[in-house]
Amino acid sequence: MDRVLHHFNEAFSLPLTNPVLVFTLVLFIILISPIILRPIKVPGIIGFILFGVLLGPHGLNWLSKIDRHSVNITGVDGIDLFSTIGLLYIMFIAGLELDMNEFQKTKNKSIFFGFCTFAFPIAIGFPVCYFLLGYELLPSVLIASMFATHTLVGYPIVNSYGISKKEVVAVTIGGTIITDTAVLVILAVIKGMSEGQIGPEFWITLGISLTIFLAVLFGIIPRIAKWFFSKIEAEKTAHYIFVLTVVFLSAFLAEMAGLEHIIGAFMAGLALNKLIPNSSALMNRIEFIGNAIFIPFFLISVGMLVDLSVLFSGAWALVIVGTLAVVSISGKFLAAAVTQLVFKYSNSQRNLMHGLSNAHAAATLAVIMVGYNSGIVDENVLNGTVALILISCIFASLLTEKASKAVVLEGNQEIEDMDHVEEREERILIPIANLNKMEPIIDFATLIKSKKSPYPLHILSVVTDNEQAERNVKIARKNLDSMVKYASGSETEVEMLTTIDYNIAGGIARTSKNLSAACVILGWPSATSFIEKIVGEKTESILNRTDTNLMMCRLDNPFLTHTSITIFVPPLAESEIGFEYWMEKMLKLGQELSLPICFICDRRTEAVIENTLKVMKTSVTALFKNYEDWDNIYGLATFSNVDSLLIFVSARHGEVSYRDSLDGLAKRVGRYYRNQNIILIFPKRRANSHHIDAYEDVPTAPIFRKISREIGNMFTKE
Template sequence: MDKFLHHISDAFSTPITNPVLVFSIILTIILVSPIILRPIKVPGIIGLILFGVLLGPHGLNWITKIDKVTLQGSGVDAIDLFSTIGLLYIMFIAGLELDMNEFRKTKNKSFLFGFLTFIIPISIGFPVCHYFLGYELLPSILIASMFATHTLVTYPIVNSYGISKHEAVAITIGGTILTDTAVLIILAIITGASQGQLNQEFWVTLGVSFTIFLFIMFGIIPRIAKWFFQKIEAEKTAHYIFVLAVVFFAAFMAEIAGLEPIIGAFVAGLALNKLIPHSSALMNRIEFIGNAIFIPFFLISVGMIVDISVLTKGPMALIIAGTLTVVAVFGKFLAATATQLIFKYSKNERNLIFGLSNAHAAATLAIIMVGYEREIIDENVVNGTIVLILITCIIASLVTENASKKIVMAGHVDSDTPETVPETEEEILIPIANLSKMEPILDFATLIKSGKSNRPLNILSVVPDNEQAEKNLIAARKNLDNMAKYASGSETEVDLMTTIDHNIASGIGRTSKEIFANCIILGWPSATSFIEKIVGEKTESILNRTDANLFMCRLDKTLLSHRNITVFVPPLAESELGFVFWMEKMLKLAKELTLPLVFVSNQRTQEALGTFLESVQSSVPTSFENYEDWDNIYGLATFSNADSLLVFVSSRYGEVSYRDSLDGLAKRVGRYFKNQNVILIFPSRREYQHIDDYEDVQAAPIFKKISKEIGNMFSKDKL
C-alpha cells in the first residue's frame, strides 16, 4: 500500500514528469478552456495562453520544459513537437483561408491599404521602440514589424451581419495578404542579420534562394498536388497526409533558403489555396485537426513562457506592455483613417476597416516567438505581446460589431437579388442510383450547399415495390449508411431516406414534394431499355413529376482538374423561375474551386447575366462569349476545351426558354463530350395544376412527344 501511495505521489509531484499524464492535462485544458471562458467573452486564443501561464513553470509548475531531451522525460518532446507543428499550422491556414477572388477584385485598393497598414505602424513603432523603450536596432525593427501584422479574428462578425462583400471588407482582406507577406520577409532579413552582417553575399544568397523557393512552391508543388488529388482520389486520408507533408517540406525548404520555417508554411497555404475548396472535406480535416490539437498546443506553450511576476518587479515591464498596446492600436487606426480619406469612405467604413485590421493574433505571435527563440527580444516583449493580443482582440470585436450594425442600418448590406429560395430553408435531395458514382455527387452538393442553410442533405434510395422489396430495402439502407460515413468526412449533415414505390421516378417525385425540395441532384442517366424508350425515360419522368431545380451530373474526373467553368445559357433562361437559384449555385461552385466563369449566350441573355452579376457584387472572375444560333447545339463545341467543367442550362418542356434543340440534350451532350465533366441544369418552374395532374400515368411522355412533334409541323416562328 505504501509503495502504491509513493508511486501516486511521484506521478503527481510537480513538475509532472509522466508524459501520458502531461498529455492528458493538456488535452483537458483544450477541452475546458472555451467552456470556462466563453461566458466572460474571453477569446479562445487568449484562454489557452492564460491556462499555459497558470500551469507553466512560472505558475503552478505542473508542466515545464527542460533543455535536455530524454527518453523518460517530462513529455517535452511531445510539447515541443506539437507546438512547432501548431506554429506552422497557424501560418499555413492563414495562407489557405485567404479569398483570392476577393483580392483580385479589389487588388489596386488592397495594394494601397496593404501599404498603408504596413508602413504607418512600422513608422510609428520603430522610433518608439528604439528611442523611447531603448531597444537596439534589430529588436526595434522586429517589434515594429509586429505592429504591421493583423489577423482577421473579427471576420465572422461582418459575415453574420451580411456585409462580407462590402468593399471595405474586401480591401482589408487583400491588405492582410500583402502586409503579412512583407512582415515575413522582414523577419527573414532580421534573423539573417542577427547571425551575421548584412553584406552583399547575404543579399545575393537571400535573393537567389528566395527565388528558387518561390519557383518550387508556386511552379512545381501545385502541379504535383493537382496530379496527386486526381490520381489518388479514393484515398481521402492520403490527401490530408500529402498536404501536411507539403507544409513541412515547405517549412524545411524555407529554412534551407535562409528564411524562417513559418514563411514556408504561409507560402504553402498560398500555393495550395486554389486546390483546396473552403467547403471541402479536406479543408474540414485540416481545420479540425489544427484547431483541436496542434494550434492549442502552440498557444499553451506560449503561455508557459510568460512570467507574470515580471510585471510586478518594476515599472519597466508595465511601460513596455502599455506602450506596445497603444502603438499597435494607434498605428492601425491611423492606417484606417488614411484609407478613409483617400477613398472617401464614411466614418462607419473607416471603423469597419480599423476593427478588422486591429486584432493582433496568429502572425503576431508567430513573429514574436521566432524573435524570442533567436534571443532578439526579451521576455518583457513576450509578456507585453500577450497583453497586446488580449486588448486588441477585445477592441477589434467591439469596434467591428458597432460599425457593422451602423452600416447595416444605413442600408449598405450585400445587395443580392431577392432569392426565390431563402438560403436558410434550402432543401437538397440526392437520389442514390449508382453507388460507385455517388461520392463526387455528394462532394458537388457540399460545395454548392448554402453556408446559411442548417438543413441536412437528403439522400434518398427508392426501392421498387415487388416481391424482393423487403430484401432490397435492407440493402438500400446499408448503401445509405456508406454514404453517411463518407459525408461525415466533411462534417456534412445528411438525412437518410428510403421509400418503396412503383418506379424510381415516381418515388423521387413524391419524396421531393413531401420534403419541399428546392434542388434535386442526380447522376448521369444510364443507357435505357426499349420499354423505357416507349413509355418515357427515367430522367424525363423525373422532370415531369417535379418542379424543383434539377442538376444532372457526370463527374468522372476530380473537380480540381478544371481551369474554368463554361456555362451555356440558352435565350430567355433569365426569365425562368429558377434563374437566380442556379446562378447563385454556379457562383458558389466557382468561388469554392477558385475558377473563373465563362458564360456562352446571346446578346440579350448576356446583358441579363451582367446585370445579375453586378447586383450580387460577386468576386468570381467572369467573361462572356456570344452565340446566337441556339437551334444548332453542336456549334457550342467551339467554346469548350478539355480543361473546362461544362454546364448546360436546359429547360423543361413548355417553359419559356424551351426549344426543340434542347430536347434529349443529356444524350447528345453525353455522347459528344465523353471525356469531360458535365452538369445539366433544369431550372425550377411554377407548379402547374392542369395537365401535370395526369402525368403520373407512365405512358404520358410518349403522347407529349407526339403532340409536340405535331405542333412543330405547323410552327413557323422559332426562338
C-alpha cells in the same frame, strides 16, 4: 503499497514529466478553456495563453521546459513538437483560407490598405522603440514590424451580421496578405543581420534561393498535388497526410532558402488554396485537427514562456505594455483613416476596417517568438507582446461588433440577405441510382448548398412496390449507411429517406413535393435500350413530374482537375423563374473551387447576367463569349476545353427558353464530351404550368413525342 505510493509521488511530482499525464492535462485545458470564457465573450485564444501562464514554469510549474540534451524523452518534449506543428498550422491555414477571388476583385484597394497598415504602424513604432524605449536598431525594427501584423479575429462577428462580402471587408482581408507577407520577409532579413550574414552575398543567395523556393512551391507542388488528389481519390486519409507532408516540406525548404519556416507554411497554404475547397471534407479535417490539437498546443506553450512577475517587477514593464498597446491601436487606426479618405468610406466602414485589422495573434506571436529565440528581443518585449494580444483581441472584438451594427443600420446589409431569404429554407434532394457514383454528387451538393439552410441533404432511395418491397427497403437502408459515413467526413448533415412507390420517378416527384425541395440532383442517365430511350421511364419522367430546379451530374473526374467553369446559357434563360437560383449555385461553386466562370450566351442574356452579378456582388471572375446560333447546339463545341467543367442550361418542354435544339441534350453532350465532367441544369418552372407531361401517370405517356424525337435524331448528324 510503498511501491505504489512511490510511483504515485513520482508521477505527480512538479513539474509533471509523465507523458500520459502531461498530455491528459493539456487536453483538459483545451476542453475547458472555451467553456469557461464563452459566457464572457472572450476569444478562446486568450484562454489557452492564460492557462499556459498559470500552469507554466513561472506559474504553478505543473508544465515546464526541460534540458533538450536529456536522454529522457518526456511529454513536455511532445509539447515542443506539437507547438511547432501548431505554429506552422496557423500560418498554413491563414494561406489556405484566403479568398483569392475577393483579393483579385479588390486588389488595388487591398494593396493600398496593405501598404498603409504595414507602413504606418512601423513608421510610428520604430521611433517610439528606438528613441523612447531605448532599444537598439534591430530590436526596434522587429518590434515595429510586429505592429504591422494582424489576425482577423473579428471576422466571425462580421459574418454573423451578414456583411462579410462588403468591399471594405474584402479590402481588409486582402491587406492581410500584403502586410503579413512583407513582415515575414523583413523577419528573415532581421534574423540574417542579427547573425552577421548581411552583405552582397546574402542578398544574392537570398534572391536565388527565394526564386527556387517559389518555383518549387508554386510550379511543382500544385501539379503534384493535383495529380495525387485525382489518382488517389478513394484514399481520403492519404489526402490529409499528403497535405501535412507539403506543409512541413515547404517549411523545411523555406529554412533551406534562408527564410523562416512560417513563411514556408504560409506559402504552402497559398499553393494549395485552389485545390482544397472551403466546404470539402479535406478542409474540414485540416481545420478540425488543427483547431482541436495543434494550435491550442502552440498557444499554451506561448503562455508557458510568460513570466508575469516581470510585468509587475517595476514601472518599466508596465510602460512597455502601455506603449505597445497605444502604438498598435494608433498605427492601425491611422491606416484605416487614410484608406477611408482615399476611397471615401464612411466612419462606420473605417471603424470596421480598424476593428478587423487591430487584433494581434498568430503572426504577431510568430514574429516575436523568432526574435525572442534568436536573442533579438528580451523578456519584457515577449511579455508585453502577450499582454498586447490580450488587449488587442478584446478591443478588436468590441470595436468590430459595434462597427458591424453601425454598418447594418446604414443599410449596408448584403443584398443576398434581403432578396434571398428562401436560402434559409433550402432543401436539396438527392435520389440514389448508382451507389458507386454518389460520392462526387454529395461533394457537389455540399459545395453549392446554402450555409444559411438548417436542413440536411436529403438522400432518397425509392423501392418498387412489389412482393419483395419490404425486403428491398431493408437492403436500401443498409446501402444508405455508407453515404452517411462518407458525408460525415465533411461534417455534412444528411437525412436518409426510403420510400415505396409503384414508379421510381413518381416516388422521387412525391418526395420532392412533400419536402418542398429547392433542387433535385440526379446522376447522369445511363445508356439504355432503344425501347427504354423512347419510353423514358426514369430521367425523362422525373423531369416531367417535378417543377423544381433539377441538375443532372456526370462527375467522373475530381473537381481539382478543372481550370475554369464554362456555362452555356440559351436565349431567354433569364426569363425562367429558376434563373436566379442556379446562378447563385454556380457562383457559389466557382467561389468554392476558386475558378473563373465563362458564360456562353447571346447579347441580351449577357446584359442580364452582368446585372445579376452586380446585384449578387460576387468575387468570382466572370467572362463572356457571344453565341447567337442556338439552333445549332454543336457549334458550342468551339467554346469548350478539356480542363473546363461544362454546365449546360436547358429547359423543360413548353417553358419560355425551351427550343427543339435542346431536346435530348443529355444524350448528345454525354456522347460528345466523353471524358469531361458535365452538369445539366433544368431551372424551376411555374407550378400549374400544365401540358401533356403533367399527366404522365404511366411511363409510356409521352411516347408519341419521344418517337417523333427519335425519328428526328436519326436524320441529325452528330
